[in-house]
Amino acid sequence: MDSNWLARYEESMLGVFGTPAMVLTRGEGVYVEDADGNTYMDLLGGIAVNALGHAHPAIAQAVEKQVRTLVHASNFFATMPQIELGEALREIVGGSGQAKVFLSNSGTEANEAALKIVKAHGNATGKNRILALKNAFHGRSLGALSLTYKPAYREPFAPLISNIEWIEPTTIALDEAFAAGDVAGIFVEPIQGEAGVIEVPPNFLTWARTLCDQNDALLAVDEVQTGMGRTGQWMAHHGAGVVPDVVTLAKALGGGVPIGATITLSSVASAVLKPGMHGTTFGGNPVAAAAALAVIRTIKSDGLLEHARILGDQWMDSIRALKNPHIKQVRGRGLLIGIELDEPRAGMAVKVAQESGFIINAANPATIRLAPPLILTGEQADAFTAALPDIISRSYSEGEL
């Protein structure tokens, strides 16, 4: 059955994702089921999206109620879920409490709006250079792609937006980049998820904030993957004690229902986009907003920030305690975890793990990424830890790299 569905997939879908591993039919909690009736523990959560797991009643009820009430309104009109979500995001993003929210549908769109803010600010101040980090991933639409590091993603679409420069995540690199006085802004992922779960050094964000202040430049923090409690705090940058000018969110925000948010925290950034300078048909859609509100309320009511923080620490410790000779490093924060192997075997580990009933992912050829639902229990995490030595040894012994 599964192969027939996959053949139909290949026949009808554009081949940008290659052949998917399987066809999923349903999910509940941290488990998903494929078209052949096999069950998997989902430790990837739709790539850091399904924060409340699958088929969570709070999301199901919120979405159902909203679909039966008002599915779409356009931005000629406001809706109550949209307004309530704006207020809720203002509260959880922090800063001075004066944040302003633009809602869209995805991470790349959230970054498009952030890039427009930085570019327009630069045009107004006469600064035209934009900084991003080596190995950054900010999305696939042409603006966000211009900020994304990997040449293979960008080169087929050249020329992209010019005057973007990728720097090492060091204070020295920041000093050098800001020296000419022409920087309009800088984009930073507090933890680079796609690059392999690599955190920027603790003083990087604070120094970037200082230089942005001194140079009238904007600090944009991409929390698309790290935000919404994944790291045990609402936002990964909260630990650094800086207030960015712009924060972008998506992925877990809607718990699986597509939604993105661009949040301005400084009065300068909030004033850049004037009426008519940006827009969207679906952004702020009341169904997506209702889902996001359900996610935020459930994270709060179920104490999932603390849970992610404590479980993440315990889990990383227990994986380290395996003392597996092929594990070079276990890193991350909360429930965003990278397991770096001593050879590029992560792709094989994904395959073997799937045969063993676990969905994981290779963030890079040598790094396994875990980004499970925040509702994962300690017992479920332990089940994966117990299976990991066998998954690793089979990944090293079976087949070609």
Ligand SMILES: Cc1ncc(COP(=O)(O)O)c(C=O)c1O
């Ligand atoms: C840090 C970061 N920014 C932006 C994006 C793009 O988000 P989307 O795929 O929703 O466009 C991603 C997706 O992986 C991401 O990890």
